[in-house]
Amino acid sequence: MSDGDLLETIGGVASPRSPVPPGMRCEDVDRLFAADPDLGALAVVNEQGRPLGLINRYDLITHLSRDYGRALYAKKPVTALMDPEPLTVEAQLGIDRLEALIADEHPSALLRGFIVTADGLYHGVGTALSLLQLSRARSERRNRSLERARAAAEEASRAKTRFLATMSHELRTPLNAIIGFAEVMRDRLFGPLTTPRYAEYVQDILASGQHLLGLINNILDMAKIESGGWTIHPAMIDPQEMAELCMRVLRPHAERQELSFATRFDPTLDEGYADAQAVRQILLNLLSNAVKFTPKGGRIEIGTQAMEQGGFRIWVSDTGIGIATEHLDLVLSPFGQVENDLTRQYEGTGLGLPLVKALVELHRGSFLLQSRLGQGTTVTLEFPPPLHSPQPLQSPRPL
Structure with missing residues (x-):
């Protein structure tokens, strides 16, 4: 058994206290307890090494401190006061199984202690402290394992x-x-x-x-x-002008598929705070997806709206094939693609929406995807106003 396996079993932390023979007098056992305040229980073991019972510190002291208790028990062998049927477990028993066993069948073992054996012979004494040590060792080991896995x-x-x-x-x-x-x-x-x-x-x-x-x-x-290598440089831009520019780029592709463009621009929105190149890439990706996944005769709409405190909202919607609710998380993961009869005919890496989401979050904005299978998709983006003076924002580097 390896050191790691040993830490997962009660045998690894059972107290290897020397047991007492069945003929030892109770007053002698009392002296052993008095000499070691941390000693909670002792096993009573025969000459062959097989446990006969368990004598608990507090049980012994209680009996000896009663009226006539010392006179009655002091000279008697310890077997007179021992528990002849204590909880006895094998050293290789796992911590989870032991905890369940104590909770379900032997709750008093937490206070009274229990005997640990190896192939039926005495190995040590277990206590609540033993369980605490074992649980802590297990937690530390698992934490180290998780840390290695994370790294x-x-x-x-x-x-x-x-x-x-x-x-x-x-x-x-x-x-x-x-x-x-x-x-x-x-x-x-x-x-x-x-x-x-x-x-x-x-x-x-x-x-x-x-x-x-x-x-x-x-x-x-x-x-x-x-990798944390993307830096954006937000500035005041005209979102509607950017949207019109991107529509002009995609319009020939839309016309070939007999798709119509519509706009719903907020006349009160004059400018917004964002990186112009990033916004252009965001809109081109969203419009390209809309054109790609909208059948002939469909409609694509792009809209803008001013938000409070100077932020702005922009959305792209289509009447395309849509996405099933259970697949929304999948399409937002890098390289995630939904394979079905509607989407199998379309090419791509599955990076369009994840890239858009990442760029919006780099602005400390929000991304909302709404879609229904066979009815279309709407992607809404919100860009906040500048919190402080304009400054570059860099994607966070991995730990």
Whole structure:
């Protein structure tokens, strides 16, 4: 049995006090108790090492202090006052089982003590103090184990983040070259493409490269936020102007899918406090999701609203495929995707909403996702006013 296993059993902390023989007189046992104030109980053991009973300090003192008690019992063997049927447990018994046994069948053992044996032979005496020591040792061991597990998990998370960041950088360089050469061929800067089908292939290469680059950028951004390397620089911006800019970027994609855009802007909202680049990325991600997951003929709305004390609220809603209630937590976890007949046809990494949520929380704002399967989705974001003078905010670094 290892040291760790021993700490989980009563045998590891049972008091190895020398037992007393059955013929020892009660007055001699009383002297042993008097010499050691911390001694609560002693086992009575025969010559073969087998326990016969347990003599409790307070039981002995009580009997000897009664009228005629000392005269009656002092010269008698200790077996006259011992408990002949004490709780007796094997040393390898686990703490949980022992605690249940005492609570259910032998509650007096906490006060009177109990005998611990090893293969039926005397091993030691257990007391309430023994249980307390064992419980404390177990708690400390488990706390150390949890701390090691937490440290290992954090290191694994940091390693994953470093890997994603490195791979994203390595992939982005050749991808930019592929996209650049595809654009040169598409625009025929060095002459015509002799075969019309080549033009289709070039367009497919360009679209695929741009799509892949967008996914890699999302992974790189999430890795940067998780590693504490993302710093935002909030300033006073015009949220409605930002929303209109992002709608113009996505409008061609929406028109190809016969989707309509609508706005509901608060005329009293002139400016808000946020990082312009982060807000642009947030809105592009939300609008891209809305366009991606809204069937033909659907509707997308973006709105703004002024809040008290200078904050602002912005939301994006659609009439798309929606998300089931039980899957809302899943889509907010990095790389979390819902696989069903409606979503399987759509590509992506599952980083859009988690990235949006992380960027909003980096502003110390709030993120609310509301969705019903088959009826659409609404994402509402709230950006607070500046608490103090404008200053950069950095994503928290992992411990």
